[in-house]
Amino acid sequence: MALTRYTLRQLEAFVAVAEQHSFSGAAQSLGLSAQAVSQLVAELETVLDFRLFDRTTRRVSLSSAGQDFLGPAETVLRHVQAVDRAASDVRNRAAGIVRVGAPLVLAGTAVPAAIRAYQALRPRVVVRVKDLPVDQLVDAVQVGDVDLAVGPDRPTGEGVRCDVMFDSRWVLWCAPAHPLARRRRLRWADLRGHALVAAGRDHERSVSQMHVNAPEGERIEPVDVVDNISTALGIAAQGLAATLAPAYVGVIAKPLGLEMRRVVEPEIVRKVCLYQPTARKLSPAAEGFAQHLAQWLRNWPKQGAR
Numbered sequence: 001m002a003l004t005r006y007t008l009r010q011l012e013a014f015v016a017v018a019e020q021h022s023f024s025g026a027a028q029s030l031g032l033s034a035q036a037v038s039q040l041v042a043e044l045e046t047v048l049d050f051r052l053f054d055r056t057t058r059r060v061s062l063s064s065a066g067q068d069f070l071g072p073a074e075t076v077l078r079h080v081q082a083v084d085r086a087a088s089d090v091r092n093r094a095a096g097i098v099r100v101g102a103p104l105v106l107a108g109t110a111v112p113a114a115i116r117a118y119q120a121l122r123p124r125v126v127v128r129v130k131d132l133p134v135d136q137l138v139d140a141v142q143v144g145d146v147d148l149a150v151g152p153d154r155p156t157g158e159g160v161r162c163d164v165m166f167d168s169r170w171v172l173w174c175a176p177a178h179p180l181a182r183r184r185r186l187r188w189a190d191l192r193g194h195a196l197v198a199a200g201r202d203h204e205r206s207v208s209q210m211h212v213n214a215p216e217g218e219r220i221e222p223v224d225v226v227d228n229i230s231t232a233l234g235i236a237a238q239g240l241a242a243t244l245a246p247a248y249v250g251v252i253a254k255p256l257g258l259e260m261r262r263v264v265e266p267e268i269v270r271k272v273c274l275y276q277p278t279a280r281k282l283s284p285a286a287e288g289f290a291q292h293l294a295q296w297l298r299n300w301p302k303q304g305a306r
Contacts, residue, residue, distance in 0.1 A: 005047045008080060011073045013040035014052055018070050021060055096125055096285025100293070101132040101146035104228055106272070109251045111150060114296040118289060125285050133200060141275045147286040150297065152246070153271040159279040165297035166248075170268035172261045173233060173253050174242035180261060187265045191220050195241040198222035199232040203245065220244075233258060246270040248301065272297065 016026035017037065027034040045052055052066035062070060102111050107129050115127045130146055137149040142159045156162045172191070174181050180194060203225075223241065226232050230252060232243040237256040245253070250260060274294055276282065282290065 006044070007040075008077070010040045010044040010047075011077055013037045014044055014066075015070070015073055015077060017041060017053065017060060018062055018066065023060060096283050098125060098127045098148070098283075098286045098289045099130060099146040100127060100289075101130045101137055101140045101149040101151075103134050103137070103151050104131060104230060105249050105252060106150050107131050110248075110297060110300050111293075113300070114293050117296065118292050121292070122285075122288065125289060127289055135201070137275055141277050142279070144277070144280065147277075147282055148290055148293065149275040150293070151273065151275070153273050156275065159277060161276045161278050162273045163276070163294065164271045164273050165294065166272050166301045167269045168246040168248040168272060168301065169262060170244060170270050171247050172242055172244055172263055173236050173249070173258045174261065175237055175239040176257065176259055177239055178236075178242055180242055181259050183261065186261050186263045188220055188263060189265075191242075191263070196220065196222045197224045197226060197232045197235050197241040197243050199226055199229040199243065199245065201225065203229075203232075246272075248272065 012030060013026060013032075016029050017023055020026045020029065023037050023041075024034045027037045030037065041052060048065075048069070050065040051063050052069065053060050054063050100111055101107075111129050115129070118125065118127065130140070132140055132146075132149065132151075134151050134154065137151045138154050138156050138160050140146045141149045150165070153162070153164070172180060172186060180186060180190065183190070203222075222244075224235075226235070229243075229245060229249055232245070233249070233253050233256055235241050236243045236253075237258055244263070247260060253260070274290070274297065276290060
């Protein structure tokens with residue numbers, strides 16, 4: 001027997017009559033006429049080829065066959081209601097899985113804080129964070145490894161949209177006893193002769209590009225390059241070197257006791273961006289979290305991140 005021969009409306013009418021022991025009572029609960037309910041039950045009985053109710057002038061009661069059929073019918077309706085709730089959650093961005101890529105500092109601070117705030121609004125949206133190097137953020141969004149990505153500004157090309165969330169100065173982080181800590185503001189020329197450690201090739205390239213037009217003897221080059229900013233900050237905290245990084249890394253630099261010094265002439269500003277795909281449509285859950293994350297990131301620097 002084909003399942004398409006049943007209709008949900010017929011099952012609803014049957015269960016309502018069974019609960020109310022009355023066609024008129026079922027009609028009132030369903031917002032239908034008693035005649036319409038009776039017609040739906042009669043159609044279902046025709047499909048099933050057995051009677052569902054024993055009818056008397058005083059009462060409507062389930063037949064023996066109707067008693068056996070009631071449980072499965074109620075189960076079907078419960079599952080349909082669950083499907084309706086799930087569809088509503090999806091439409092209202094209230095459920096689903098969202099994958100967000102971010103480099104170490106943002107993946108460990110801003111993004112988890114945004115997730116926690118969002119869970120209070122949408123507890124059934126699961127957001128997973130993927131640690132990514134800066135130079136892999138755009139590619140991860142483009143190929144679909146993540147739904148969204150957050151990180152420093154990178155070239156995007158086709159297929160990925162980039163929205164600037166906030167600006168963060170490129171600054172020097174050093175231990176309080178470091179010679180450079182004695183000055184409140186530094187020029188790039190002041191960094192010459194001091195050991196600098198860079199975190200990742202992206203940071204190394206950024207420092208070099210800042211002074212690509214400077215005479216060779218005046219260029220600032222790191223003495224070492226480590227993979228993670230946390231390593232560079234740890235080295236700096238021991239006074240072994242200073243490091244250049246965006247001001248927003250202060251969320252992990254300041255607890256290590258590091259001090260921030262502005263570097264001017266010129267002062268370099270790093271942009272932090274939200275990356276989204278343009279070649280494919282985000283799920284409703286991802287769209288909802290993207291809107292929340294954008295607002296969160298724009299406010300995050302005001303909480304002391306830069």
